[in-house]
Amino acid sequence: MKQGLYNNFYRYLIDSFDKKQAALTYIESVNLTAKRNEAFSIFKEMGFPTRKYEEWKFTSLSAALKDELQLMIEHDHSLINTNRIHSLDAVHLVLVNGRFAPELSDALPEGITFYDTQATLAESRFADKISTLATEDDAPMLALNTAFFTEVSVLQIAAHAIVEKPVHVSHVFTVNDIAEFVPYRMLVIAEKHSEATIIETFHSDSLVHPLFVSYVCEQEVHESAVLHTHMINTLPENAYFVQHREVFQYRNSVLNNSNIALSDVTLLRNDLNFQLKDVGTETNLIGAYILTGDQHVDNHTLVDHQSPNCNTNEVYKGILLDTSHAVFNGKVFVRPDAQKTNAFQQNNNLLLSDQATVNSKPQLEIFADDVKCSHGSTIGQINEDALFYLQTRGIGEEAAKKLIMQSFIFDVILRIKIESLQDYVSDLLNKKLNTENLTVV
Amino acid sequence: MLNITNLHSSIEGKKILKGIDLKVNAGEIHAIMGPNGSGKSTLASVLAGKAEYEVTEGEAFLDGKNLLEMAPEERAREGLFLAFQYPVEIPGVSNINFLKTALTEIRAHRGLPELTSKEFLKLLKDKQELVELKSSLVNRSLNEGFSGGEKKRNEILQLAMLDPKLAILDETDSGLDIDALRIVASGVNKLRTENNAFVIITHYQRLLDYIIPDFVHILYDGRIIKSGTKELALELEEKGYDWITQHETGTV
Ligand SMILES: Nc1ncnc2c1ncn2[C@@H]1O[C@H](COP(=O)(O)OP(=O)(O)OP(=O)(O)O)[C@@H](O)[C@H]1O
Ligand SMILES: [Mg+2]
Numbered sequence: 001m002k003q004g005l006y007n008n009f010y011r012y013l014i015d016s017f018d019k020k021q022a023a024l025t026y027i028e029s030v031n032l033t034a035k036r037n038e039a040f041s042i043f044k045e046m047g048f049p050t051r052k053y054e055e056w057k058f059t060s061l062s063a064a065l066k067d068e069l070q071l072m073i074e075h076d077h078s079l080i081n082t083n084r085i086h087s088l089d090a091v092h093l094v095l096v097n098g099r100f101a102p103e104l105s106d107a108l109p110e111g112i113t114f115y116d117t118q119a120t121l122a123e124s125r126f127a128d129k130i131s132t133l134a135t136e137d138d139a140p141m142l143a144l145n146t147a148f149f150t151e152v153s154v155l156q157i158a159a160h161a162i163v164e165k166p167v168h169v170s171h172v173f174t175v176n177d178i179a180e181f182v183p184y185r186m187l188v189i190a191e192k193h194s195e196a197t198i199i200e201t202f203h204s205d206s207l208v209h210p211l212f213v214s215y216v217c218e219q220e221v222h223e224s225a226v227l228h229t230h231m232i233n234t235l236p237e238n239a240y241f242v243q244h245r246e247v248f249q250y251r252n253s254v255l256n257n258s259n260i261a262l263s264d265v266t267l268l269r270n271d272l273n274f275q276l277k278d279v280g281t282e283t284n285l286i287g288a289y290i291l292t293g294d295q296h297v298d299n300h301t302l303v304d305h306q307s308p309n310c311n312t313n314e315v316y317k318g319i320l321l322d323t324s325h326a327v328f329n330g331k332v333f334v335r336p337d338a339q340k341t342n343a344f345q346q347n348n349n350l351l352l353s354d355q356a357t358v359n360s361k362p363q364l365e366i367f368a369d370d371v372k373c374s375h376g377s378t379i380g381q382i383n384e385d386a387l388f389y390l391q392t393r394g395i396g397e398e399a400a401k402k403l404i405m406q407s408f409i410f411d412v413i414l415r416i417k418i419e420s421l422q423d424y425v426s427d428l429l430n431k432k433l434n435t436e437n438l439t440v441v
Numbered sequence: 442m443l444n445i446t447n448l449h450s451s452i453e454g455k456k457i458l459k460g461i462d463l464k465v466n467a468g469e470i471h472a473i474m475g476p477n478g479s480g481k482s483t484l485a486s487v488l489a490g491k492a493e494y495e496v497t498e499g500e501a502f503l504d505g506k507n508l509l510e511m512a513p514e515e516r517a518r519e520g521l522f523l524a525f526q527y528p529v530e531i532p533g534v535s536n537i538n539f540l541k542t543a544l545t546e547i548r549a550h551r552g553l554p555e556l557t558s559k560e561f562l563k564l565l566k567d568k569q570e571l572v573e574l575k576s577s578l579v580n581r582s583l584n585e586g587f588s589g590g591e592k593k594r595n596e597i598l599q600l601a602m603l604d605p606k607l608a609i610l611d612e613t614d615s616g617l618d619i620d621a622l623r624i625v626a627s628g629v630n631k632l633r634t635e636n637n638a639f640v641i642i643t644h645y646q647r648l649l650d651y652i653i654p655d656f657v658h659i660l661y662d663g664r665i666i667k668s669g670t671k672e673l674a675l676e677l678e679e680k681g682y683d684w685i686t687q688h689e690t691g692t693v
Contacts, residue, residue: 215572234518327455348503389529391513392489392522400514405541407533 004047004140009181010068014044016071017147029127039136042100046140055139055271058300059326059361064240064267066210070114071148072097072180079273083170083234087420090168090199097173098151098215111161115154118185126154129187133218134246134273142244142271144183145214151184155198157225159191166197166228166418173211173239180209185216190225191255194270197228207238217245223252223278230258230421235265237293242269249310251278251341259287259316260414261297262409262428268295273302276310276338285317288412288425290405290432291324293355298327303337304366314345317412319405320356324361327359334366336372341368345375350382350408356430402433443607444465448499450487457483459663460499468635472649472674473642475660476682480524484660485611488515488522496564503607514675517543518550520606524613526594526642532584536595539583540565540602547603549687568601571628589616597628604632609640614648626651646678659685 004010017040021033028036048065049056082094082104093114094104100116108114120126129150136143158161173182190196205210213235221227233243249255261268274283284302289297303312318326328347351359382404390400409429416422443465445509450458457480465471465492475481487494488501490513501508508516532600545555569579572594575684579586584592587589593613600608614622629639649657656671658665661680667673667685676686 071472184652382527383531385529387532388489388491388513389525389531390534390539390543392517393603394514394517394547395539395543396546397512397515399542399546402532403539404531411533 002045003050003052005062005065007062007065007436009049009065009069012070013144013148014204023219027121028108029121029124030049031128031160032121032130034146035131036147037091039131039143042136042143043135043140044148048144050139055300055329058325059267059269061267064212065211066179068179069181069210069212070178071150072176074310075239081172081203081205083201084098085168085201085420087423088166088168088418089420090166093149093167095153095169095171097182098171099229100151102302102420103346108167109163109165111158111194112164112167113156113158115156117151117153120152120154126187129218130185131218133220133248134216134244135440139244141214141242141269142216145185145216145244147184149185149214149216152186154187154189156189157191157194157196157227159222160193161191161196162194163196166199166421168199170201171200171212171215173235175205175207176209176211179211179214181214181356185213185218188217188219188227189228189313190219190221192222193224195224197230197418198212199230199232200423201232202235202241203235203381204236206236210238210240212240213242215241215243217243219245219247219255221247221255225250225252226254228256228417230260230416232260232425232428233265233268234263235268237263237264237266240267241265245273247272247274247277247282249274249276249283252280254282254284254383256284257286259285259299260413260425260428261289262289262425264295264434265297267297269298269300271300271302271436273304274312275304276306279307279309281307283310283312284416285312285314285316286412287317287318288409288429289326289428290321290409291322292432292435293317293324294322295324297325298329299304300327300329300331302331302333303343305334305343306343307330307337308339308341310338310341312341312343312345316347316411316414317349317409318358319350319352319408321353323353323355323381324334325357328377329361329363330375331363331365332373332375334364334368334371336345338368340372341371342359343371345372347406348379349379351379351407352382352405373419401402406430406433442504443501443604443640444500444502445488446500448484448485448487448493448501449497451497452483452494454686456497457494457663458487458622459647461660461663461665462664463658465638465640467606467638469655470633470639470652472642472657473640474652474657474659474674474677479660480663481660482611482630485609485642488516488609489513514546517605522600522603522605522608524593524600524608524610525668526611526615528584528592530585530587532585534583536579536581536583537565543599543617572597572603573624573642574598590618590621593617593660594625595623597625598627601632606636607638607640611642612644613641614645615644622648623651640667646674649674659687684687
């Protein structure tokens with residue numbers, strides 16, 4: 001039985017696939033074309049996900065999938081705010097609508113190499129890797145991306161390279177006069193014993209017409225590599241952002257990820273999957289969101305413990321106001337082989353409006369017996385005693401509430417170890433808390 | 442300074458304060474004693490403005506201003522301070538930022554400019570020495586993981602920083618060892634001037650050996666049933682509440 005959404009935009013995509021592929025015949029490898037065809041048939045069959053799909057139970061894309069959406073064809077690089085974080089000492093790499101903009105980017109330091117779309121497709125070791133980490137079965141949005149992505153780039157950190165300076169991959173989107181759909185992807189390979197920091201920001205100036213971004217990121221973290229990743233969303237209203245991230249971790253590797261949504265993005269959906277392929281890994285995940293108006297943020301994380309002696313620590317915290325909606329679905333699988341697993345997961349929410357909604361679902365599935373796992377999920381209000389205490393010290397009610405909200409989220413931000421980045425995120429936090437229409441009942 | 446007349450208050454329909462009259466002048470120290478559940482903390486909370494407590498009758502003025510019409514923060518800015526019996530832990534709010542925010546609000550209300558960071562830190566250091574509170578605690582989250590005694594000393598640090606007209610200390614002595622008790626008492630004595638006043642809620646004479654009260658009141662079942670001078674506290678310690686309740690209620 002078909003349960004997907006098959007709207008005008010769906011039909012437009014189905015109709016345009018063959019023509020688009022025909023133009024790519026001489027550029028793409030046969031392998032990639034085969035993958036695209038397969039992904040296309042999955043998407044064609046499943047359609048856009050609806051709430052009838054288990055993984056999309058609480059998130060509807062129907063308002064996002066406007067009839068008038070079109071694939072982005074023009075890549076206009078002029079007049080662009082590249083969203084450089086001035087206080088941050090980082091190498092700035094700019095992707096405009098998913099495409100590398102060399103004239104706006106810094107040179108990379110030793111030990112790390114960037115490949116743009118052309119270079120990526122020309123190297124079969126990269127081209128053949130596309131969609132081998134993330135696989136499309138049952139994932140129509142991922143299949144859609146695989147079938148339609150136009151840009152793909154690679155960041156490769158060389159074996160034993162210790163790249164001190166963070167790389168800031170600034171994803172910026174142009175403000176256009178039609179509703180556009182931008183599907184693109186990236187591959188990150190952290191070779192053995194390497195260490196690097198990749199800060200990804202997602203930005204656009206304010207949008208009049210809807211922007212729908214589909215971003216897929218596949219990452220390999222090889223033996224004893226340490227990869228620090230940050231995702232900071234500063235997209236405005238009218239932006240719809242769907243990300244799929246698939247990370248493979250190998251022996252003794254460390255992966256840190258922070259997922260910050262303190263923007264006005266209309267809809268954000270993250271599927272962040274971490275497959276622990278070999279022993280001794282560490283995975284630290286943090287997330288923070290404050291939602292106002294009718295913002296919708298859905299974080300799905302999956303940590304798949306396939307090997308023994310791996311550690312996961314996950315903390316997501318969020319605040320909901322107005323008519324906003326947050327979804328947290330945190331799966332932790334502990335496979336039969338994954339003895340001595342340590343997995344800790346926590347999602348805390350402050351629900352500050354009668355009309356806001358939180359669906360928080362920690363999902364621990366344990367098939368090994370010698371493990372330490374815990375999870376917790378809370379949905380609470382502002383603590384009245386704390387509020388009163390602050391007020392009795394002369395702090396006004398509004399300010400006291402904001403102080404409590406700020407501290408609630410800051411608890412997560414504190415774990416960002418790069419001081420200037422922590423400051424940048426704190427500024428986003430304060431900006432969000434000081435938006436004019438922010439009122440707490 | 443503080444003028445309470447016929448104050449009645451209830452919570453969830455339950456009457457707790459049943460007509461309190463209390464007058465505190467500048468420069469005075471008043472002690473309020475009374476058995477568990479008699480309404481001491483309720484009185485403090487009502488004065489500080491806790492919303493759950495409904496005031497059904499009576500009035501409370503601070504230097505001629507009607508306290509009961511003000512929000513809690515306005516009362517604080519007008520110079521009321523409550524050292525809580527059970528200080529609240531607020532994770533993530535740094536003690537030092539909190540103090541700075543509070544002080545800035547209160548100074549602004551008094552028409553004083555915000556202190557520079559340097560001035561603030563200097564003031565903080567001085568006051569910290571007064572209550573002998575470790576710097577490491579000042580840099581931590583507000584009360585989080587503090588021991589009972591540290592929380593109480595942190596209350597007195599806030600008192601010292603905010604420099605109120607009227608301070609109510611709700612069982613600040615409970616949970617303090619004798620050294621901490623001496624520190625807190627000497628802190629209070631140093632903060633005492635002829636322009637401010639203290640209301641000290643306690644169960645024990647012990648604290649009153651160090652902070653000598655001008656008046657002692659006994660609160661029983663929502664009423665002040667007896668007032669006297671410091672000797673009353675001694676007598677109470679010796680004879681217990683039974684003596685006084687039999688004595689007083691017998692004559693009503
Ligand atoms: N939030 C509340 N809800 C219901 N009853 C309350 C509440 N707060 C206080 N009470 C009741 O009011 C009465 C007075 O309590 P209060 O805390 O003022 O006593 P107290 O004199 O401070 O006692 P203690 O010496 O134990 O601190 C008690 O019977 C208590 O149970
Ligand atoms: Mg009490």
